[in-house]
Amino acid sequence: MNQHAPSSDTIVEVENLGKRYGSLVAVDDVSFNICRGETFALLGPNGAGKSTTIEILEGYRDRTSGTVRVLGVDPQKGGVAWKAQLGIVLQSSAEAAQVTVREQVEQFAAYYDHPRDVEEVIAAVGLTEKAKTRIGKLSGGQRRRVDVALGVIGRPQLLFLDEPTTGFDPEARRHFWELIRSLKADGTTILLTTHYLDEAAQLADRVAVIAAGKLVEIGPVDTIGGAEARVPIVRWRDHAGLHEERTLEPAALAARLLDAAAGEPRDLEIVRPSLEDVYLGLVGAADRNPASARTTTGEPAHV
Amino acid sequence: MSEQTLNRPTVPTGVPALSRGRGIRLGLKRIGYEVRVYFRLGDQVFFTFLFPVVMLSIFSAAFSASGNVGTNADGSGGISQGAYFLPGMIAAGILLSGVQNLATDIANEKSDGTLKRLGGSPLPVISYFTGKMGQVFVTSIAQVALLLVVARVVFSIELPTEPEKWVTFAWLYLLGIVTSAVLGIALSAVPRSGKSATAVVIPIVLVLQFISGVYLMFTMLPEWLQNIASLFPLKWLAQGMRSVFLPESFAALEQNGAWELGAVAINLLIWCVLGLVLSRLSFRWIRKDG
Numbered sequence: 001m002n003q004h005a006p007s008s009d010t011i012v013e014v015e016n017l018g019k020r021y022g023s024l025v026a027v028d029d030v031s032f033n034i035c036r037g038e039t040f041a042l043l044g045p046n047g048a049g050k051s052t053t054i055e056i057l058e059g060y061r062d063r064t065s066g067t068v069r070v071l072g073v074d075p076q077k078g079g080v081a082w083k084a085q086l087g088i089v090l091q092s093s094a095e096a097a098q099v100t101v102r103e104q105v106e107q108f109a110a111y112y113d114h115p116r117d118v119e120e121v122i123a124a125v126g127l128t129e130k131a132k133t134r135i136g137k138l139s140g141g142q143r144r145r146v147d148v149a150l151g152v153i154g155r156p157q158l159l160f161l162d163e164p165t166t167g168f169d170p171e172a173r174r175h176f177w178e179l180i181r182s183l184k185a186d187g188t189t190i191l192l193t194t195h196y197l198d199e200a201a202q203l204a205d206r207v208a209v210i211a212a213g214k215l216v217e218i219g220p221v222d223t224i225g226g227a228e229a230r231v232p233i234v235r236w237r238d239h240a241g242l243h244e245e246r247t248l249e250p251a252a253l254a255a256r257l258l259d260a261a262a263g264e265p266r267d268l269e270i271v272r273p274s275l276e277d278v279y280l281g282l283v284g285a286a287d288r289n290p291a292s293a294r295t296t297t298g299e300p301a302h303v
Numbered sequence: 304m305s306e307q308t309l310n311r312p313t314v315p316t317g318v319p320a321l322s323r324g325r326g327i328r329l330g331l332k333r334i335g336y337e338v339r340v341y342f343r344l345g346d347q348v349f350f351t352f353l354f355p356v357v358m359l360s361i362f363s364a365a366f367s368a369s370g371n372v373g374t375n376a377d378g379s380g381g382i383s384q385g386a387y388f389l390p391g392m393i394a395a396g397i398l399l400s401g402v403q404n405l406a407t408d409i410a411n412e413k414s415d416g417t418l419k420r421l422g423g424s425p426l427p428v429i430s431y432f433t434g435k436m437g438q439v440f441v442t443s444i445a446q447v448a449l450l451l452v453v454a455r456v457v458f459s460i461e462l463p464t465e466p467e468k469w470v471t472f473a474w475l476y477l478l479g480i481v482t483s484a485v486l487g488i489a490l491s492a493v494p495r496s497g498k499s500a501t502a503v504v505i506p507i508v509l510v511l512q513f514i515s516g517v518y519l520m521f522t523m524l525p526e527w528l529q530n531i532a533s534l535f536p537l538k539w540l541a542q543g544m545r546s547v548f549l550p551e552s553f554a555a556l557e558q559n560g561a562w563e564l565g566a567v568a569i570n571l572l573i574w575c576v577l578g579l580v581l582s583r584l585s586f587r588w589i590r591k592d593g
Contacts, residue, residue: 084425094416094420096417107336108424111424
């Protein structure tokens with residue numbers, strides 16, 4: 001299967017991307033594609049190169065090596081017509097403390113030829129009651145929602161979300177997820193970075209894990225890390241202490257334990273590794289052995 | 304990377320062209336937004352917009368007892384201290400509305416993420432600057448108007464009635480405000496952070512005001528300081544404004560005993576071009592890859 005050839009539905013192409021700051025290698029030989037309509041999550045610890053990668057795609061930073069195409073355009077040469085097709089939610093909010101939510105959203109709506117409805121967008125991010133409030137008077141989470149509103153107001157083909165839900169309370173995050181799902185349903189392609197693995201599991205079709213500038217894993221949410229990383233874990237305790245065994249037949253093991261112990265085994269648990277467990281395993285492995293960049297198929301990490 | 308990858312045809316995803324004339328349309332829209340934000344900032348309104356009026360009031364009050372300027376030998380005639388300093392205050396207002404206002408405003412927008420966000424939006428750079436220039440024009444015209452009204456109504460300062468004086472005023476004002484605005488844009492590149500912006504900009508503007516004959520009579524300064532001040536545009540703008548608002552006889556009090564409007568125009572034009580070139584070279588939506 002040749003995954004290298006981009007189809008006409010490929011909206012983002014990243015090939016052998018590299019970025020250096022002096023002697024520091026921030027991004028090292030990263031390759032991936034994003035298809036139209038897909039929600040793609042970039043995961044990784046702080047300083048792994050997620051934001052550098054996303055800012056290269058947004059046109060904010062110049063790459064050192066490799067090829068990048070976003071909507072068929074090299075971001076270093078993207079003009080206003082190209083920017084009009086993008087929605088960008090940066091990692092940090094901009095100030096604009098003196099204008100109201102509605103004034104700000106209206107202002108940005110004017111920059112696009114076919115914007116979404118201002119009131120609808122304000123409602124979608126849950127700020128209808130704050131529409132006349134100056135942005136400087138909003139809480140951190142509310143300001144973040146203004147950022148999201150400005151990101152989607154232009155009806156972008158491709159939406160970049162760099163840690164969008166930082167500072168949200170759990171309810172606001174659920175609402176945000178609903179908003180993202182409705183954007184997905186409209187056909188918006190989304191590139192998301194997040195620290196919340198449950199967020200990636202909820203929203204993303206595919207995820208890529210970056211550690212120390214390298215792509216260590218890429219694939220659909222329910223297969224990354226490979227089948228092995230998802231083998232359920234059975235834990236129990238007996239006179240010898242705590243035991244842990246990974247098996248594809250956890251119920252059978254539990255039944256055997258029941259027989260052997262002639263009674264209920266102590267502290268019995270059957271755990272199916274979550275995306276978070278898989279992720280921590282991957283990042284931990286990358287820290288221990290930086291050369292082990294592999295995909296689920298065992299090929300070098302290119303898609 | 305192979306040649307092949309480089310030459311591969313680009314993906315035919317659509318980037319449709321934008322509507323025509325949006326640069327100007329969005330620029331006009333930005334003016335309204337910028338002016339609104341300007342008047343919502345208390346410190347901006349006080350230290351830039353009202354400052355010349357406040358200073359004129361203080362000067363008129365403080366020196367009301369020290370007699371008139373340019374009196375005859377017998378102490379008769381002359382004009383009030385307020386009237387003498389009014390043209391300087393107008394020139395200072397033009398400097399504040401352009402240089403101080405834009406240099407701190409843009410430096411702040413650079414550091415608080417506003418420019419980064421705009422740089423990622425399809426707002427053309429030209430629209431952004433149309434908005435800034437429009438804001439400078441609107442606020443400085445209001446500022447000059449307020450200054451003239453206060454001078455006339457509160458301090459009973461006689462304003463010129465000859466149309467040719469007002470023609471001189473018009474070109475001086477236009478050249479002055481454009482020069483001041485482009486220099487403000489150029490200077491906004493200097494502060495490394497928004498917090499340091501006022502610390503960088505205000506001393507420059509304040510020193511210029513003191514050495515350019517705004518608060519002190521220019522010819523009272525030592526000659527070397529006059530020579531330094533003569534390099535900068537404020538001295539010339541203030542001198543030009545005095546030619547509009549002071550009686551002809553006051554030309555004798557100038558550095559070379561004349562208004563020198565030609566030299567005024569040349570100095571301002573040089574700074575205007577320099578400001579344009581520097582702004583063009585230095586402006587970026589963000590500092591890329593610091």
